[in-house]
Amino acid sequence: MSGSFLDRFKKGLSRTRDILNADVGDLIRGRRPLDEADLEALEEALIAADLGLPVVQDCMEVVRARSAEVWTQGAPAMRALLKGELRKALTRPATASPFQARPWVTFMVGVNGVGKTTTIGKLARAWQREGRTSLLCAADTFRAAAAEQLQIWAERTQSPFHRGAEGADPSAVLTDGLRLAISRKLDAVLVDTAGRLHTKGNLMAELAKMARVAGREVPGAPHETLLVLDATTGSNGLAQAREFTKAASVTGLVLTKLDGTAKGGVAVAVVRELGVPIRYAGVGEQLDDLLPFDPDDFVEGLLGE
Ligand code: GDP
Numbered sequence: 001m002s003g004s005f006l007d008r009f010k011k012g013l014s015r016t017r018d019i020l021n022a023d024v025g026d027l028i029r030g031r032r033p034l035d036e037a038d039l040e041a042l043e044e045a046l047i048a049a050d051l052g053l054p055v056v057q058d059c060m061e062v063v064r065a066r067s068a069e070v071w072t073q074g075a076p077a078m079r080a081l082l083k084g085e086l087r088k089a090l091t092r093p094a095t096a097s098p099f100q101a102r103p104w105v106t107f108m109v110g111v112n113g114v115g116k117t118t119t120i121g122k123l124a125r126a127w128q129r130e131g132r133t134s135l136l137c138a139a140d141t142f143r144a145a146a147a148e149q150l151q152i153w154a155e156r157t158q159s160p161f162h163r164g165a166e167g168a169d170p171s172a173v174l175t176d177g178l179r180l181a182i183s184r185k186l187d188a189v190l191v192d193t194a195g196r197l198h199t200k201g202n203l204m205a206e207l208a209k210m211a212r213v214a215g216r217e218v219p220g221a222p223h224e225t226l227l228v229l230d231a232t233t234g235s236n237g238l239a240q241a242r243e244f245t246k247a248a249s250v251t252g253l254v255l256t257k258l259d260g261t262a263k264g265g266v267a268v269a270v271v272r273e274l275g276v277p278i279r280y281a282g283v284g285e286q287l288d289d290l291l292p293f294d295p296d297d298f299v300e301g302l303l304g305e
Contacts, residue, residue: 128159
């Protein structure tokens with residue numbers, strides 16, 4: 001893995017930063033009092049970065065209140081104000097850190113195509129670097145291709161793998177997977193779940209049943225339920241995300257494909273909207289392209305020079 005997490009955030013967020021910095025920078029270069037037109041331009045830039053209206057409004061309030069300071073101190077003062085607001089919006093109380101139970105059971109939920117399977121492969125690799133072995137469990141029995149995809153990641157990361165027959169009860173597959181992990185004294189189980197079932201009601205019932213089953217096999221499981229969101233869909237994914245937070249007790253978010261979007265600000269919008277912290281960020285398709293999410297690094301990547 002090359003470069004610090006901050007460097008990699010900067011690289012991953014370069015498209016968003018370019019837009020935001022160009023606009024914010026242009027506005028302040030003149031070192032004159034901000035007028036209404038400036039404020040409107042700033043608001044537009046923040047909206048374009050997909051920060052979400054509530055956060056944009058908070059930012060604008062602070063900038064308005066302290067526009068004299070921005071005037072005398074220029075762009076660095078403006079950046080500092082915005083960074084402070086974004087950091088505040090992104091920071092949530094820490095959730096449980098992995099491996100306080102064995103096996104540490106993580107459910108990966110989210111609609112198809114957002115990057116659940118890829119994220120499981122990346123997490124297995126990250127944990128493997130720490131000397132932890134994860135079992136990859138394909139509980140999406142709805143799509144055979146999903147299990148095959150997960151198996152490829154298991155092979156790539158040389159991780160144990162468990163799947164059931166196509167159409168099998170996901171909870172039964174999960175039970176077997178958990179028992180296998182217990183008998184082999186593995187550190188973690190990463191569970192790929194179906195992105196979609198016949199109806200929403202089904203999906204909710206299925207995830208709830210899986211959580212019950214997991215808790216029966218391993219006390220406290222699932223220890224984490226990570227909702228995976230695709231940053232390229234920006235705030236359009238929010239309605240769907242809300243459905244998932246209703247269906248499963250989501251403890252954290254994974255924001256994927258930050259590398260492919262100029263709408264990286266959506267990270268701020270989703271945390272504000274869903275009230276759970278981002279745990280990891282996906283910044284590419286390769287195994288090492290997963291970063292532990294840190295609000296400071298993220299904000300620096302978004303608004304740093
Ligand atoms: P799933 O259906 O939710 O399991 O999604 P997949 O894991 O199969 O991923 C769907 C597509 O998104 C694949 O082509 C992945 O390579 C791609 N992908 C996943 N995460 C990232 C990321 O962080 N950055 C980029 N650029 N692509 C990603």
